[in-house]
Amino acid sequence: MSRFWSSAVHDLDPYVAGEQPKIPGLIKLNTNENPYGPSPRVIEAIQAAAGDRLRLYPDPSSTALRQRLAARFSLTTDQVFVGNGSDEVLAFVFAGLLKHDRPLLYPDITYSFYKTYARLFGVTVDEIPLDDTLRIRIADYERPCGAIILANPNAPTGVALPLDDIEALVSSHPEQVVVIDEAYVDFGAESAATLVPRYDNLLVVQTFSKSRSLAGMRVGFALGQRPLIVALERMKDSFNSYPLDTLAQAAATAAIEDEAWFCETRDKIVANREMLTKALLDHGFEVLPSAANFVFARHPGRAGGDLAKDLRERAVLVRHFAKPRISDYLRITVGTDAECHQLLAAIDQII
Ligand SMILES: *Cc1c(COP(=O)(O)O)cnc(C)c1O
Numbered sequence: 316m317s318r319f320w321s322s323a324v325h326d327l328d329p330y331v332a333g334e335q336p337k338i339p340g341l342i343k344l345n346t347n348e349n350p351y352g353p354s355p356r357v358i359e360a361i362q363a364a365a366g367d368r369l370r371l372y373p374d375p376s377s378t379a380l381r382q383r384l385a386a387r388f389s390l391t392t393d394q395v396f397v398g399n400g401s402d403e404v405l406a407f408v409f410a411g412l413l414k415h416d417r418p419l420l421y422p423d424i425t426y427s428f429y430k431t432y433a434r435l436f437g438v439t440v441d442e443i444p445l446d447d448t449l450r451i452r453i454a455d456y457e458r459p460c461g462a463i464i465l466a467n468p469n470a471p472t473g474v475a476l477p478l479d480d481i482e483a484l485v486s487s488h489p490e491q492v493v494v495i496d497e498a499y500v501d502f503g504a505e506s507a508a509t510l511v512p513r514y515d516n517l518l519v520v521q522t523f524s525k526s527r528s529l530a531g532m533r534v535g536f537a538l539g540q541r542p543l544i545v546a547l548e549r550m551k552d553s554f555n556s557y558p559l560d561t562l563a564q565a566a567a568t569a570a571i572e573d574e575a576w577f578c579e580t581r582d583k584i585v586a587n588r589e590m591l592t593k594a595l596l597d598h599g600f601e602v603l604p605s606a607a608n609f610v611f612a613r614h615p616g617r618a619g620g621d622l623a624k625d626l627r628e629r630a631v632l633v634r635h636f637a638k639p640r641i642s643d644y645l646r647i648t649v650g651t652d653a654e655c656h657q658l659l660a661a662i663d664q665i666i
Pocket residue numbers: 399400401402403426466470496498521522523524530533534535
């Protein structure tokens with residue numbers, strides 16, 4: 316606290332990111348980063364862009380990248396918005412599209428940045444409890460509201476809703492914006508991007524941080540019809556005209572172009588997730604069915620906080636949320652084969 320702070324700063328409830336400790340030999344399975352590096356073509360593109368051209372401002376509207384994304388999703392370039400990570404895209408979404416007289420709906424257990432942004436931008440919210448099996452029940456969203464945001468797959472549970480459920484939700488709320496945050500969709504859920512041409516109230520948000528292995532470059536995007544995208548463009552141009560630097564634009568464009576690398580690394584992660592799920596079940600864990608690059612699991616005999624601590628002592632970092640309903644769960648990022656085996660060896664010792 317300081318007398319120099321504006322009142323807005325006192326009222327903030329900042330997001331707490333997973334730790335990024337610099338401990339040698341640490342198995343880092345706490346922030347859902349991709350265990351495989353980006354495509355070699357991405358590295359080449361960054362190197363090629365790292366030259367004299369850096370004295371110039373980047374393309375403020377990231378046109379080449381938006382064209383590639385539009386082609387990939389069979390949309391038009393002006394239906395694509397890009398930002399400095401999907402967290403920034405979500406900030407513009409909260410400020411520009413989700414603040415209304417009636418409350419914003421989202422699950423009680425979901426990406427915790429939603430609460431942070433609601434607080435920052437003064438959005439009234441109604442948190443809808445997940446059911447007893449930690450699933451989203453879309454019938455619970457049939458109530459008066461100003462807008463809805465869901466992560467699909469949800470975080471930190473990893474559970475995905477089928478596309479039919481998403482479409483039912485979008486079509487039953489024609490007067491409200493429905494935002495689907497698809498940060499993990501590539502690992503096993505069906506994207507709602509195909510619905511964008513048919514629903515003017517749908518906005519789909521994705522990121523290059525997870526399935527494209529570019530968390531360090533900070534690139535996210537939104538797909539939607541013009542009125543929604545224009546709102547985001549107006550927010551962006553009132554805040555920062557150049558959210559994506561030259562290197563980030565080059566990297567993300569090259570990442571979209573290397574579909575083979577994307578498929579290969581994604582398939583390895585999905586295979587490791589299935590292997591890890593089975594091994595955890597064999598060790599007596601309950602594991603939610605994951606469509607993401609992490610699993611959400613608890614052991615009936617052990618408190619989540621203790622397990623996380625025991626793993627940390629064995630140089631394995633996982634994410635634990637000291638929150639009601641999920642305090643016994645661990646969120647474990649799917650790593651390489653070697654990382655999964657080290658995790659399982661540590662669990663063998665603990666349990
Ligand atoms: C990781 C994540 C994001 C943010 O991704 P960035 O593009 O790195 O900002 C957004 N939503 C969910 C649900 C996430 O897990």
